[in-house]
Amino acid sequence: MNIKILPKYRYNAVHKPNQLIYGTGKTAIVTGWTVKDAIAKKLDSSEFAVIGQLYSPTRGINLLIRNLLNNPYVRCLIILDSTKEDHNAGGGTCLMDFFRHGVKEGVSETGRPCWIICSSIKGYIDIDIPLIILEQLRNAVFAQKTNSIDKAIQLIKSCKDIELGTWGPPFITSINTSQPNYINTRPGSRYGHRLEGKTISATWIKIIHHIRTIGTIRPTGYDGQWQELIDLVAVVTEEPPEFYFPQPNYLPCDRDFIQKYIHQILDDAPVVEGVKYTYGQRLRSWFKRDQIEQVITKLIGEIDAASAVMSLWDVKDHEKGGSPCLNHIWLRVVDNELSLTATLRSNDMFSAWPANAFGLRALQQYIKEQISDRAGVPLNMGPLITISQSAHIYDDCYDYADRIIQDQYQKLINSEHTQYADPIGNFLVETEGSDIVVKQTTPGSGEIIGIYRDKNIVNLGRKICSDNISIQPSHAVYLGMQIQKAKYSLVNNETFLQS
Template sequence: MQMKEGWPIYFSENLIVGDKDSNISIITLWTEKEMIAKGLDRNSFSTIGQLYSKAGINAIIRNIFANPAIRYIILCGTDKSGSGEALLSLAKNGIDSRHNILGVENAHIEKEIPDEAVAEFRKNVEIINMIGVIDPKKIAERIGSIDKGRKPFGKPRLFPEPKLELPERFPTDSSVFKIRAKTVGMAWIILLSKIMRFGHIKKSHHSTTQKELLNIVAVITDEDPEEPRWYDFFNFTKKELEAYYPQVLTANKIQGINYTYGQRLMDHEGVDQIRSVIEKLKKEPFTRRAIAVTWDVGKDVYNEHAPCLDLVNFIVQDNRLFMNAYFRSHDMYRGWPQNAFALRKLQKHVSEETGIKMGSMTIFSASAHIYEESMKEVQEILDIYYKGKEHEWDPRGNVVIKVDKEKKEIVISHYSQEGKKLDEFRGRNAAEIFRMLDRKHVISQMSHALDIGSELQKAELALRYDLHYNQDDDLKLDKKGG
């Protein structure tokens, strides 16, 4: 039978290959292919494979054109992602002018596979719908009824590989993006990178578009408001920052500005809310009512220039003063860092007045956006200065990994940052330990999780092949013992 050399071309390592001359391929969707294959005669099919995603339909089409002897696809097993329904929809409805499969969402045929090839596939390859069937006997019966004499529908052919086209927006969860950093500047460049990569493109009230993320939560742990850490990528000067501070830290009327955050916080209808917060904290450090608001319901419901900063509150925990600030709308490039520096100064003021040591500051930005006219500048900053997050210890503690060869177990010891042992976990392999650590919420940072994941894999290999393991050292594959 004529087919391209090396067939299957795509995902051959993930396919069970039977008789390559057979005109039947089997797709088991999310059901393990081995479970179906063990009940079938290997000579009764060409390949058996799974189809986890709709994007995998492209590989199916490419493999079939590389071996056009395949005239039937038996579609069986459990469909968890809609990939099976998408393949059925392709056979029934085809594609639109943008190569989207008609009748389903988020299913696309690569543009390198031409329209006429898609039509040829639909015409010559029959999709037999057995979705939900996992019994090999029933599948074998269906194979027995198929016409084995149908000839190839054409000569083998390959299509150009798809070009990588970066999307305008990468997929992510839709709400809450936590950023933890020691300084305002480091938090700022991280949040800019997140918005540029994941931000939703939408219209704004300013006759321009914006990239927006919902609910960025930035935690600043160590910024010194009296001597702020300065970065070359800031888009403002120290002098400009000093000139901005009075808008937040005083109740002074500033010429040309209708109102300031400071006026709303310290002279709101004659009430100095910050002084009230200080007195409450002095009297009851455990209070949950140390709150100051800027929103004036009588005015701001109809105000086109209502305050973006709406609330600040102060909470004492472990004898430290924490501050939270909530912005309903936040220009993250042209306003966020100045706001953050000023609010940190406000936190320092309340800390000094109450005598309570300053803790971290958290800023909630409900609509965290970058305007279209700022995007080029933001990207230039990221290209030049952003090299990833600075190293930071996981606040949930440290993980020490050892191998117990006698009991044939990986041993995990969980320590606080102060060195106190908190917990211990034992397991036979990395996957078992992963689940334990996840269930107990041991790790909070992605970089820490990646590091521990790689170490656990090394520990499992050391246990399996009787190698010496020492955390953070390279695994010596040629040395035993220890």
């Protein structure tokens, strides 16, 4: 009896090697949002070359293709596309479309020349890879998409005994990754930051600008870097019920994606082997309690309760990993206004925060409507507040973030200045005799709530700022300019009354 000994290979991942599970076979396995260990534990290491996850088509496929080009003995690619997250992100579909339909020349959303995958899902491959090499890869690799772990295992095992040689020599190139501009990265506080905007899109622009301006560069556990702020509070005050999307839409998500994503927060989901939790699952059934129903009942019975709290953190997460980024949610009614505050231990502020914010806002809206329908209490929508312990932007998003900042940030700031309103109130500057007098009034009625008087403009400015520590920076600058005008008038024996 002849026993066939199959050759053993060693997959060499040039990009993101620490995120992969390695074997000695010749089948590559992409698990999408399914935990890669869920498949690895069902296989012998000789049955696969590599197993890895694919979350984002625009950020993951390019690296995946480069690694396949470096390992030309891999002739089978099995793509698992089995979860709601897979369907929403579209990574598996886009990857399969590459093998089915190829690419065309174009530019990415950052204006970078690239190969665009011929798919309804956005996906890019670096233009420095010759088209003839991509075509060789497409023709040489058998790619198959499946929707369950069991079917994936069957396909993998059927590929084991296929005898095919390498389709060509390894193709190895380096990537010119965008590095942060250290000259423009300014010093700033390490801990505790607060940003506010009317809409999610406006707040997001301020967030990425703030991180790119003063964020600290740190290595990640994923073979890369991120720019990070610690403990970032983001406040969204007036997001409309139907959600606002700018036109043209520069957010990393669109309305169709958000409509699907909302269900991952509002709806329960069954526990499936290998499939990561959803936030809705953690809120609805993970702890054998429907926490959303609990807070609705709590607030109906005690509208001003300070204990309408939901937790997504399980103490077992320390042991098994895969802990949720979203940890706690608080609902609070103050002055007939329902606010929602959420804490996130780790937050990708560029790619994930907008979707997080839309989903949380939908949850806030749902709870408000349920309280109104069940108890007849017509609440107003208050702010959405997120507290991100690690608020970061990954290095592969720097280019896109910088383009958004360049195109949108100053427009936003200019538009906000034309609609100026500071919650601390207004200031009226005038001169009386030899003194500069600054009267502080309420933002609504204009009632005088404070009077500051001094000849020395430095002392005057310090006193006002020490009494009003949350004064908006642009307001403080404008106030300083008016005080300086008043001082100039005194020097010239003139009176001054701010107009």
